[in-house]
Amino acid sequence: MLAQLYFDPRERQAMFEEIFPYFSTSEVSGAFIVGGVLNVLMPTTAAPDEPGQLQPADYLPTFFHLWALVNRSKVFDTIFIDLFSRLARDILACEHVPFSEHGVFSKAQSDLIFTAILRLTEIPVGQASSPYSGNVDLGVGAALYLARDEKKHPIAYTISRWIVMSLSPACLDAPGSILGNLEGLIESVDTFFHPSNQGGWTTMLSQLTGEMDTPPERRLNDALKRRFVLCLKEVTFMGIFAKSSKSLNHYLSALQGLAYLEPSVILPGALQRFYPSLQGLVEVHRTSSSLRGLQMVAPIMAREKGFRCHITALLALALPGIDANDLDKTMNTLTFFQAVAYSIPFVDITRPDGGIHDTSLAMQWVQGEMEKMEIEGQDVVLDYKERRSDEDEVNILRSSTAGFAEFVRALLGKIFTLLENLPARGEGQGERAEENVINTLPAALTPLFAAMSPEVFEVALEKLAAFVGGHVVHQARDAVAFMTNAMCKANPKKTLRTFVPMLIVGIRNEIDHNGAASDRSSGTDVPPATARSYGTSACSA
Incomplete structure (x- = not known):
């Protein structure tokens, strides 16, 4: 499905003149074939900035008109969102193509795409189980052979690519921008992210969240980055405790990407949820999810001021996870320890002449932070860069490293107990x-x-x-x-x-x-x- 790479963008006009006459709603299979051919053959790179060359503003209205002629078709929605997604990606660096708060699209076009995205989630509305009509897609005919493999090209990925490639700092102050529409979309479906709300939409929503990490090619400013992370923060935290392993993987991927973008926004909320889980104060399945979440954010915590002081406490709390009666949790615990070992050295940096000889200072500090998280709840703010001096952090870190030897003894003891309780082959x-x-x-x-x-x-x-x-x-x-x-x-x-x-x-x-x-x-x-x-x-x- 790479045929479009062999066509010159200068020939776009000739391609349209050859393909469009076959589009007909009287014979709907012809409409599906035209849509499939456009998606497979049409080059999505920009034409040169020369007279007579078609730019996106010239042909996008025609595409949206054709799209509107075939209503309630999941095949058509998938075709055009895939096409627009690649168009947004390939024109990203073209300076002669106008780029606004809606990317290379207009506000009306952007709104139509978000409406289609909401349809593709197939979230039930009222008595209807699906926004699509199966009778319409029965006429797909030979166009079925032009469809992309959904396993290799999942629709959630193409949607995420379109959103991310259309973002820019222009979205911040403009009402109804791509970012504003994304916030509205997430807000309208946020209850469907809850682990107890399972259905056909679960994988789609989790994958949509997991695929949205900002590309390195795009220079996004701090304000846009923060607002983007805040938009996805709550639904990601709900999703990381999903019971479906496939959905959980997508949410954990999203958690890692968001934590990389804005550690100060994501890590406090993550710790506020992970600490009670590791202490056994909530449901058992949340403990395994928390261990997997810690595995994803451990490298980020290790390099962030203040948050790295939590690592030794988390290691100690995770030790009971090595349990012969729950081997899945045991594997998650070992993988978390592996992630930490790749991120920090296990070295005792206490000094005899420094006044810090044990873990008492670190334990007292962690206990205070846990009490703060419990009081402030999910909106807790841990601004260590502004409220914690470098000297204080160094002292807490020194104190926390005094427990490494004891942690290693306890860890090996847990592993030996596990091995002794394994059944014979x-x-x-x-x-x-x-x-x-x-x-x-x-x-x-x-x-x-x-x-x-x-x-x-x-x-x-x-x-x-x-x-x-x-x-x-x-x-x-x-x-x-x-x-x-x-x-x-x-x-x-x-x-x-x-x-x-x-x-x-x-x-x-x-x-x-x-x-x-x-x-x-x-x-x-x-x-x-x-x-x-x-x-x-x-x-x-």
Whole structure:
């Protein structure tokens, strides 16, 4: 469907003269074919600024007239919004094409497109279940072969592209602009974003929100960026607790994009919702959603003044998420730890001569911030750049890092408890989920071990060595091998010096004293060989 790239914009007039005569509402299949051919063949780049060349203002009225002649057709709405979306994208950089608060379109044209967008959501109005008539689209005929693949080109993406490519600072002060219409659209359908309001519109709305991130090519000023984020903020916060995993992915993508654009607008509301979820004060499914949300915003929090002071508290609150009874939540928790490990070093930066030796200052500060969030609710404002001095932030950060060693001990202890409670292979119905958790361990622990300071690494090494040397957990054989491998990658010298002598002695003892591997039986339950196999796996890692 890239045929339009091979046509010269200068030939647009000749193309219209050839194609338009076949348009007829008497034979509606001809109208569908003309619409499909225009979408596939018509070049959407701008023609040169020369006499006799058709510019958007010359041919857009004709397109909208043709669109209006075929009412209540989802196929026609999809065709023309796709066409207008690519037109807005390709003409973005053309200085000779007028660009207003409606992009390259007029106010009336912009209003018509937003009306079509509302139709495409297929939100029921009154007794009608759909704004479209199935009888109209029955006449699509051969035009069906000209349609784009909806999986590769979802309509929500084309709508988002049209909106974003039409935005400019001119939208800020003009009533009825693209941004104003977007705010009106979101306000009119905001109740349908709620997780309890499920229907055919759910995926469309979530994907529409998730696709709207500002392109780097467009130089948007701070005021426009802030208003755009405020427009999508509330519906995104409602959506991140959706029960549909497909919808949740779109909302989390939107959360990450909005947090990148305006951290001071998004992060306070996110923390206000995530803290109660991690404390177990709300529904269980919100905890997993919060962990996934934290995974998306962790890199942004790590670089924002004030917000990075929350990270160690969030790590501690997330630890109970490692639970053998809820493996999905366990995977989300490990992925959150992975995102943090990629963003910050696990280094204790307290100084003996600095007056800060423990986590008391950080804990007191976080408790105060949580109380503030609880009092102010969803409209909480955390303006750390203006209200928090650099010296205060440094002191809180130093205090928070004093707990890294204890966090690592607790984390490894949770992981070891998880491994001990995993069922043996072939037992239980959740074997695939258990394998997913085991496979997630190296992805999470490799960056974590690499981010540790030498002192914190020693704590982790001692903890892991004590577990490997003192426990034989056959069902955790692969997981232990993954963990020792991850630790070896972070610091080969220390890891090998600790593990190799210990594992060799353990394997020799099993062979010499317990007769491990002395039986040629092919059975899987040979107790003497279990410890030997366990040690061999750890050694081979």
